[in-house]
Amino acid sequence: MFRFARVTSAPDARLPHRATAQSAGYDIFPYIPEPLTIQPGAMALIRTGIKAYMPPGWVLLLMVRSSVGIKRRLVIPNSVGVIDGDYADNPDNEGEIFLALWNIGDQPQTVHPTDRLAQGIFLPYGVVADDAADSVRGGGIGSTG
Ligand SMILES: O=c1ccn([C@H]2C[C@H](O)[C@@H](COP(=O)(O)OP(=O)(O)OP(=O)(O)O)O2)c(=O)[nH]1
Numbered sequence: 001m002f003r004f005a006r007v008t009s010a011p012d013a014r015l016p017h018r019a020t021a022q023s024a025g026y027d028i029f030p031y032i033p034e035p036l037t038i039q040p041g042a043m044a045l046i047r048t049g050i051k052a053y054m055p056p057g058w059v060l061l062l063m064v065r066s067s068v069g070i071k072r073r074l075v076i077p078n079s080v081g082v083i084d085g086d087y088a089d090n091p092d093n094e095g096e097i098f099l100a101l102w103n104i105g106d107q108p109q110t111v112h113p114t115d116r117l118a119q120g121i122f123l124p125y126g127v128v129a130d131d132a133a134d135s136v137r138g139g140g141i142g143s144t145g
């Protein structure tokens with residue numbers, strides 16, 4: 001089952017939604033108390049207040065919306081965010097998805113709580129025949145060493 005949920009500390013976070021019937025991406029909002037300005041060359045690590053559940057064999061890929069990258073020149077420094085299925089409910093941060101945004105333009109960019117900045121797309125992934133991964137995720141970003 002695929003599902004988005006709010007983390008405990010963000011009871012009023014906006015849940016992702018698709019803009020149209022055939023939109024692949026669930027548009028994702030920043031969970032920020034007030035508008036946030038990202039200076040040229042700077043990066044902000046932004047809360048979303050939400051986590052994602054998905055069945056085994058699926059991943060959620062996080063990308064900026066085309067308009068955000070092209071018009072506002074805000075990009076994800078890791079290019080595409082990989083949200084693993086076992087990230088949800090991890091003991092470090094409950095599986096809250098973070099959005100890193102890097103201003104590669106020459107103008108300050110202000111993002112608002114109501115801006116649909118990124119989009120998440122659920123996709124299936126493959127594993128090799130002799131795959132031996134059996135441990136479970138024990139924490140948040142960077143926790144597997
Ligand atoms: O833009 C992102 C990218 C990742 N994550 C979270 C979800 C993901 O499941 C976890 C780990 O991401 P990834 O596997 O890409 O990073 P890593 O450097 O390998 O960290 P880890 O050792 O935790 O796997 O961090 C985000 O919240 N936002």
Ligand SMILES: [Mg+2]
Nearest residue numbers: 082084142144
């Ligand atoms: Mg990893």
